[in-house]
Amino acid sequence: MDEVFKALADPSRRKLLDELFKSNGKTLGELCEHLDMTRQAVTKHLVILEAANLVATVWRGREKLHYLNPVPLQEIYERWIGKYERHRLRALSDLKKGLEQNKNKKG
Amino acid sequence: MDEVFKALADPSRRKLLDELFKSNGKTLGELCEHLDMTRQAVTKHLVILEAANLVATVWRGREKLHYLNPVPLQEIYERWIGKYERHRLRALSDLKKGLEQNKNKKG
DNA sequence: TTGACATGCAACCTATTGGTTGCATATTGT
DNA sequence: ACAATATGCAACCAATAGGTTGCATGTCAA
Numbered sequence: 001m002d003e004v005f006k007a008l009a010d011p012s013r014r015k016l017l018d019e020l021f022k023s024n025g026k027t028l029g030e031l032c033e034h035l036d037m038t039r040q041a042v043t044k045h046l047v048i049l050e051a052a053n054l055v056a057t058v059w060r061g062r063e064k065l066h067y068l069n070p071v072p073l074q075e076i077y078e079r080w081i082g083k084y085e086r087h088r089l090r091a092l093s094d095l096k097k098g099l100e101q102n103k104n105k106k107g
Numbered sequence: 108m109d110e111v112f113k114a115l116a117d118p119s120r121r122k123l124l125d126e127l128f129k130s131n132g133k134t135l136g137e138l139c140e141h142l143d144m145t146r147q148a149v150t151k152h153l154v155i156l157e158a159a160n161l162v163a164t165v166w167r168g169r170e171k172l173h174y175l176n177p178v179p180l181q182e183i184y185e186r187w188i189g190k191y192e193r194h195r196l197r198a199l200s201d202l203k204k205g206l207e208q209n210k211n212k213k214g
Numbered sequence: 215t216t217g218a219c220a221t222g223c224a225a226c227c228t229a230t231t232g233g234t235t236g237c238a239t240a241t242t243g244t
Numbered sequence: 245a246c247a248a249t250a251t252g253c254a255a256c257c258a259a260t261a262g263g264t265t266g267c268a269t270g271t272c273a274a
Contacts, residue, residue, distance in 0.1 A: 002118055009116035010262085011109055014187075021191060028221065041263050043222075062220045062271040070191035077188050080121075084128060084177035085184065117232080135251065148233055150252075169241040169250045 001079070004072045007052035012037070013045045017054065020068035027063045108186070111179045114159035119144070120152045124161065127175040134170045 007013055012035060019034055032042050049055040056067045114120055126141055139149050156162040163174045
């Protein structure tokens, strides 16, 4: 869970996921083409994405193919984002109430 | 968008959001009670959450009340997580296909 | 077999992050 | 008015993150 959030925090890593979304099963070399950094830097990002289980890899000869795994994103939504969303309207009404309460205390 | 992801990357900040989820409108002092760090550290986290628009604040006298704003989380889901989720099954089937393809190439 | 290709591993550097301490400011209650 | 309370601001510090360069390893193709 923690690793997934951390993996998503970096824009380059999100871009990598976007690349894989566009065309799954890319090699490291192919993924490098779209990022303005060295191959080694991209490798590091991919390692983090793998650790978060957001990317699965398969060796084919000397090439490493990268596949997007959206399951952890689903879990983030269900366990975390959904939790707040469900009460979105209530939270906003609380905020409004708080603002009015403040107004009253002041005035 | 970027700021939201960054804000969510830290476990202490997620814990703060959890606190506000449990009971909205807490003061800084109240939020500090549950975190094992100095008040100033908590303030820094809250500043980041505010910058990401995940927390809205209201002054009531000398107290600062903090309110959870789940809207950016909704946006993350819609613009980003949902994008992958929608094609979750397809992506998994691609992964499977990739594995089989590899198996064939090897054998 | 051998050279080119695709990737891995490790040391290193700099910027950022998460935390601290110390002091300043503003509000409250007596 | 004044002491206590609630918070802000800034300097500082250690750990981590994101990037680099250099070299090693393993696979393909002629």
